[in-house]
Amino acid sequence: MRSPRRYTMWRGRWLRSRGVADAVKTWSRRLAGRLAPGRCLYCGAVLDAPGAGESLCHRCAPFFAPRPGGFCPGCGQLLEDEAAPLHLCRSCRDAPQPWEQLAFFGVYQGPLREVILEYKLQGRLGHTALLAACLSRCYRLHFAGGGWDTLVPVPLHRTRLRRRGFNQSCEPLKGWGAQEGLELVVRGLERVRPTPSQTGLHKTEREHNMRDAFAVFGEISWHERNVLLVDDVFTTGATLSACARRLCEAGVARLGVLTMARAE
Numbered sequence: 001m002r003s004p005r006r007y008t009m010w011r012g013r014w015l016r017s018r019g020v021a022d023a024v025k026t027w028s029r030r031l032a033g034r035l036a037p038g039r040c041l042y043c044g045a046v047l048d049a050p051g052a053g054e055s056l057c058h059r060c061a062p063f064f065a066p067r068p069g070g071f072c073p074g075c076g077q078l079l080e081d082e083a084a085p086l087h088l089c090r091s092c093r094d095a096p097q098p099w100e101q102l103a104f105f106g107v108y109q110g111p112l113r114e115v116i117l118e119y120k121l122q123g124r125l126g127h128t129a130l131l132a133a134c135l136s137r138c139y140r141l142h143f144a145g146g147g148w149d150t151l152v153p154v155p156l157h158r159t160r161l162r163r164r165g166f167n168q169s170c171e172p173l174k175g176w177g178a179q180e181g182l183e184l185v186v187r188g189l190e191r192v193r194p195t196p197s198q199t200g201l202h203k204t205e206r207e208h209n210m211r212d213a214f215a216v217f218g219e220i221s222w223h224e225r226n227v228l229l230v231d232d233v234f235t236t237g238a239t240l241s242a243c244a245r246r247l248c249e250a251g252v253a254r255l256g257v258l259t260m261a262r263a264e
């Protein structure tokens with residue numbers, strides 16, 4: 001029978017080798033994505049018309065169509081008709097949000113939810129291009145031509161960033177933002193206090209959890225900037241409100257919010 005010490009050593013070696021295997025798998029998928037631009041970003045199927053600007057096959061495209069409307073541009077509250085014009089809800093009219101406009105790519109469900117969770121929790125970096133395409137399409141649909149000039153991702157605390165290895169709100173901004181004339185300020189905000197997971201917390205508990213969690217990077221002049229704050233999922237808005245307050249205090253000219261998904 002294995003001694004406990006030998007078992008622990010064996011298990012450690014096995015976990016490390018699994019980590020290496022996962023990393024190799026991830027990098028080969030990324031490489032495959034670069035070498036095969038004519039493949040669907042979700043399922044990898046060969047596209048019918050490669051090079052025609054498509055990034056999803058006809059089977060996957062319906063699951064990754066941007067929501068055209070049917071939500072409140074303050075808090076993201078969903079209306080039944082997803083094609084309805086954007087309309088500020090009563091509570092956002094009574095107590096305006098700290099941003100002038102919010103938009104998200106889709107509702108946090110089905111394949112979009114699956115992709116975000118795999119990306120964030122399992123480190124499936126092969127999903128970066130798909131999430132970047134989602135954010136860029138959402139930007140073009142709701143913000144393009146609106147005078148926005150800066151992208152700021154919601155930051156992770158350095159401990160979590162070290163553990164995860166990447167910021168899920170930042171990586172999908174690289175590339176397309178510059179093409180749209182948007183400057184990506186990766187360290188515009190800093191998470192100065194680690195915060196416990198928000199899962200299962202109510203709105204007021206989340207707000208309390210987020211108090212004083214963020215600081216604005218001081219060496220940038222924010223006064224002339226029209227900033228789009230970017231996060232992966234909008235749930236109660238507590239994290240985005242805390243970030244928005246800091247950016248408003250720093251004097252940004254205008255503030256908008258762009259997220260991959262809106263929780264139901």
Ligand SMILES: [Zn+2]
Nearest residue numbers: 040043057060
């Ligand atoms: Zn596909």
Ligand SMILES: [Zn+2]
Nearest residue numbers: 072075089092
């Ligand atoms: Zn609202």
